[in-house]
Amino acid sequence: xxxxxxxxxxxxxxxxxILLGNPARPGGWKKGIAIMDFILRLGxxxxxxxxxxxxxxxxxxxxxxxQFFQFEASYDSFTTFQFFVISMALVAxxxxxxxxxxxxxxxxxxxxxxxxxxxxxxxxxxxxxxSSGASAAAIVYLAHNGNQDTNWLAICNQFGDFCAQTSGxxxxxxxxxxxxxxxxxxxxxxxxRH
Amino acid sequence: xxxxxxxxxxxxxxxxxxxxxxRGVAVIDFILRLIxxxxxLASAIAxxxxxxxxxxxxQFVRFRAKxxxxxxxxxxxxxxxxASxxxxxxxxxxxxxxxxxSAxxxxxxxxxxxxxxxxxxxxxSSAAASIVYLAHKGNTKANWFAFCQQYNSFCERISGSMIGSFxxxxxxxxxxxxxxxxxxxx
Numbered sequence: 304x305x306x307x308x309x310x311x312x313x314x315x316x317x318x319x320x321i322l323l324g325n326p327a328r329p330g331g332w333k334k335g336i337a338i339m340d341f342i343l344r345l346g347x348x349x350x351x352x353x354x355x356x357x358x359x360x361x362x363x364x365x366x367x368x369x370q371f372f373q374f375e376a377s378y379d380s381f382t383t384f385q386f387f388v389i390s391m392a393l394v395a396x397x398x399x400x401x402x403x404x405x406x407x408x409x410x411x412x413x414x415x416x417x418x419x420x421x422x423x424x425x426x427x428x429x430x431x432x433x434s435s436g437a438s439a440a441a442i443v444y445l446a447h448n449g450n451q452d453t454n455w456l457a458i459c460n461q462f463g464d465f466c467a468q469t470s471g472x473x474x475x476x477x478x479x480x481x482x483x484x485x486x487x488x489x490x491x492x493x494x495x496r497h
Numbered sequence: 498x499x500x501x502x503x504x505x506x507x508x509x510x511x512x513x514x515x516x517x518x519x520r521g522v523a524v525i526d527f528i529l530r531l532i533x534x535x536x537x538l539a540s541a542i543a544x545x546x547x548x549x550x551x552x553x554x555x556q557f558v559r560f561r562a563k564x565x566x567x568x569x570x571x572x573x574x575x576x577x578x579x580a581s582x583x584x585x586x587x588x589x590x591x592x593x594x595x596x597x598x599s600a601x602x603x604x605x606x607x608x609x610x611x612x613x614x615x616x617x618x619x620x621x622s623s624a625a626a627s628i629v630y631l632a633h634k635g636n637t638k639a640n641w642f643a644f645c646q647q648y649n650s651f652c653e654r655i656s657g658s659m660i661g662s663f664x665x666x667x668x669x670x671x672x673x674x675x676x677x678x679x680x681x682x683x
Contacts, residue, residue: 380638383627415681422677426612426670430619437620438627441569445631446639452566453632455641480616487612487673494680495605 330412336493337409340421340486344398344405347482351395351432354475358439359388361468365461376458376465383442384469390435391476397428408493415494422490429483436476443470515682522679523594526672530591533668534584537618540661541577544570544625549651562644562651569624570655576621577662583614601683608676615669622662629655 330337358378365374378384401424404417411417446466449457459466544564551560564570587610590603632652635643645652 376638381636382630382634419677419681423674426615426673429612429616430666430670433616433619434623434626437623440620441624441627442631444568445628445641450567452562453642453644456639458639480620484612484616488609491605491608491612491677491680494677495601495608 333412333493334409336489337405337412340489341402341405341409343482343486343489344402347479347486348395348398348402350475350479350482351391351398354436354472354479355388355391355395357468357475358384358391358472361465361472363462363465363468374461376462378469381442383438387435387439387472387476390431391472391479394428394432394435394479397424401425412493418490418494422487422494425483425487425490429480429487432476432483433480436473436480439469439476440473443473518682519679520595522675523591526675527588527591527595529668529672529675530584530588533665533672534581534588536661536665536668537577537581537584538661540622540658540665541574541581543658543661544577544655545574547651547654549648549654551647560647562648564655567628569628573621573625573658573662576617580614580618580665583610587611601680604676604680608673608680611669611673611676615666615673618662618669619666622659622666625655625662626659629659 361384362377363375378388401421404421408414408417408421443466445455445457446462446469447457447459449455547562547564549562553560564574587607590607593603629652631641631643632645632655633643635641
């Protein structure tokens with residue numbers, strides 16, 4: 304005697320639909336991370352723009368002058384500060400242009416494309432922002448403290464306002480760097496946990 | 498039934514290709530880490546062993562230059578040393594990824610630590626680079642003298658040690674991008 308297994312014909316074959324592509328699963332914590340990403344990106348735009356603008360408008364002319372020249376300090380006098388202004392403007396521009404990708408990541412929390420794109424470009428611009436911020440910080444440190452061994456005078460004693468403006472710009476750029484690091488970490492976590 | 502086995506076989510083939518790609522990426526990751534270790538160690542040692550004494554001296558002052566005299570160069574030595582130490586410690590994780598291609602959480606940890614190290618190494622080397630630039634060119638407006646004109650060998654040493662870190666930084670970026678690519682392909 305043979306055992307047979309009866310497989311009943313399902314009567315509703317025509318009505319079945321096969322889901323192709325990503326079904327709309329609930330976003331969960333990935334959507335939360337994407338929303339945080341968007342908000343932090345807005346903050347980073349503000350910080351980067353503030354840094355570039357503050358450094359770009361730093362200018363101080365001392366009220367006394369000699370017969371031959373006037374004592375003036377502006378960001379133009381230091382090549383490092385020129386590099387700082389240009390690269391922080393670039394970072395701010397990139398962050399603004401990456402906002403649409405962040406919005407796409409909110410709408411589709413499980414898509415890896417936008418997140419991967421954002422993490423790669425975030426890394427590159429993190430390097431740019433860090434390098435410009437750190438090199439400007441080295442010059443600002445020199446301006447505050449001088450260096451006895453190389454006989455470099457601390458110009459902050461004379462150009463107080465200029466010093467304050469450049470220091471503020473450097474601090475703002477470091478805020479941008481920290482936000483970018485947090486953005487990369489969040490994107491990595493969202494990519495790595497399915 | 499045949500359709501089911503066909504689908505199973507093609508899924509197996511895709512996961513095999515995925516596995517091979519992950520192994521290849523893990524091998525590249527390991528090799529790049531080795532190169533970055535050499536680069537950062539060389540930078541730290543080259544900067545850390547600078548010492549030049551000029552052959553003339555006055556009654557009160559002896560002209561001597563060490564990396565210690567400039568805080569930015571000190572920061573560079575410390576950051577390079579920390580980066581090379583981290584890279585050496587992350588080699589076992591890299592080997593683990595070659596052996597077992599499916600480790601997920603360790604890759605995330607590695608990306609996070611790589612990013613932090615990238616930021617600190619970039620900061621240290623950019624600060625040192627701006628000081629080296631000042632040493633070469635000086636700044637007339639701030640009346641900062643370019644001391645490269647006197648301390649020739651010290652200047653060459655500190656300029657040369659920048660090269661190692663400027664090799665290591667793109668390597669870090671590539672490492673992060675590779676890890677992110679592998680993570681997104683699961």
